[in-house]
Amino acid sequence: MNRRQIKSVRRFNREVTRRLGVLSNSFLGRGRPLSEARLLYEIGIRGAEVRDLRTRLELDSGYLSRLLRSLERQGLVRRMQARDDARATTAKLTQKGQSELKTLNRLSDHYAASVLGPLSQDQRERLVASMEEVERLMRAAAVQIAPADPRSPGARASLKAYFRELKDRFEHGFDARKSITADPEELTPPNGYLLLASLDGATIGCGALKIKDRRIGEVKRMWVAPEARGLKIGERLLTALETCALAAGLRTLRLETNRALKEAQQLYRRSGYREVAPFNTEPYAHHWFEKHLGPRPRKPSTDRP
């Protein structure tokens, strides 16, 4: 990355926060603190559990409780205990709260219209397209990759989703018991590693390294959530696994994959993996790949797991 790019990002930050700040104050802030407005918005028509609100808005539990109480006093929100877990609280909008939310939505629409209004049709299209690109890429940049315990909730959730997808996509389904293992203890250092990709606290991908012997590692469990595809997260996971492998002294990585997973094969080929003769008897595999690692990780990524 260079000076020009950094300058451009800083400039964007400065200008856009200023413009958005002024507008969102004048539109959303009408009579209601922004935090309350956001909270109403986040509760939504269907209601939400308070713990979800806390993680989504990243609020202190005390602060959130106070905000909810304030909304309750204004008659906009009703709090009720969840049936299954009496500790958990669910917040729902009252009739009044729902009409308030509609007003907020209308104001937000007006705000957006005020941005688009002065522009020509052509400019509007270009602005919207660029906004979508910025949002997508800032989301991509916010994805974090970090090693995790294979038994942690995030790990289990992503592995479950991974198996589910294999079952859906393989022509004869998928049964983990018939496949070569990659059990939790095999993915825990020093036997191996599991890396999770997460975005805003939610796990959206995984990738594992199983150390076979002192020289050879196997890449397993490569998966990215459908909603996060196209952000190059597979590349980053793979690069991070290679960094892990190098750090562990490995010189060769191997992997096998099913013919249904076209995009995975593309990723491996792009990343310098060469197809080789089968090196195991994995029943679900149609292609086997191998890569010899250089002394240093490749340049594009700066992940340090």
Next chain:
Amino acid sequence: MNRRQIKSVRRFNREVTRRLGVLSNSFLGRGRPLSEARLLYEIGIRGAEVRDLRTRLELDSGYLSRLLRSLERQGLVRRMQARDDARATTAKLTQKGQSELKTLNRLSDHYAASVLGPLSQDQRERLVASMEEVERLMRAAAVQIAPADPRSPGARASLKAYFRELKDRFEHGFDARKSITADPEELTPPNGYLLLASLDGATIGCGALKIKDRRIGEVKRMWVAPEARGLKIGERLLTALETCALAAGLRTLRLETNRALKEAQQLYRRSGYREVAPFNTEPYAHHWFEKHLGPRPRKPSTDRP
């Protein structure tokens, strides 16, 4: 503008403010309130007049004074009276303030680098390009067009810049005394109109309408500041003038222009003006244009002057 575009703008607003907010807090907010950091940044190495700071940051004079006092107490800023106007105060950074500013700049750079860091080279280029487009178009959307008194400071400044540019660009220079008049009283309702385009309080363009008789108007003084070109402000000024003209009951608009002003001619042709035989003896003109106004203004713009 349609639902899809509005949704996209709202989504951008929500996501980007959240992401930028988190980051700018964690980077710029280290130990120093954001408003103080912004103020230091705005004062800059060369110092700045307090009144300029107030308009640029849109701060209450009391609040700004307090912020400056706080920075002064911390030994970062020195306040001194301006020589020419003893009411005005100039704020300058002390040695310590300058090194603090350098630290802030370094932190800002780190913040930008943290956004770009996880992305591939290709993604970085695309992000930066989209950011520039968003910024440019949001700036364009923030431009306001409004009628103004031809004697107001903004009007005089833009007319002066306009004459200056004509003088530079016309092959034989330009002398307003030899040209057909468009004096302040001719551009004041009901004799005519002067519209100013402004961005964040600064005047960046003008356009005038001189009403010749009850049916025919003349477009004069069309100018956009060089730094604001490419944002379709000329189009908006012209459309707004046409709206004015229609409201005043005019059915025909005329204008003349010099051959050096290629982009102006393009604008007029694009906007439906047809070249006609000379209708006056303006010595600096090479092309004469005319447009018959329909009963309603064209669609793209929503300016209502």
Next chain:
DNA sequence: ACTTTTATCTGACTATAGTCAGCAAATGAA
């Protein structure tokens, strides 16, 4: 039965970001 964890609430406190009325000096126009 017990400890630990999870989910929320409460009170007390702080920081940040303003707003507003009024004052005073300097300036500029009538």
Next chain:
DNA sequence: TTCATTTGCTGACTATAGTCAGATAAAAGT
């Protein structure tokens, strides 16, 4: 000269957005 305006300062006030330590109670583990 007079008087309105500009410019900045001060004190008093408010709103917003938190943070933190501890209380409480249900649920889950052991």
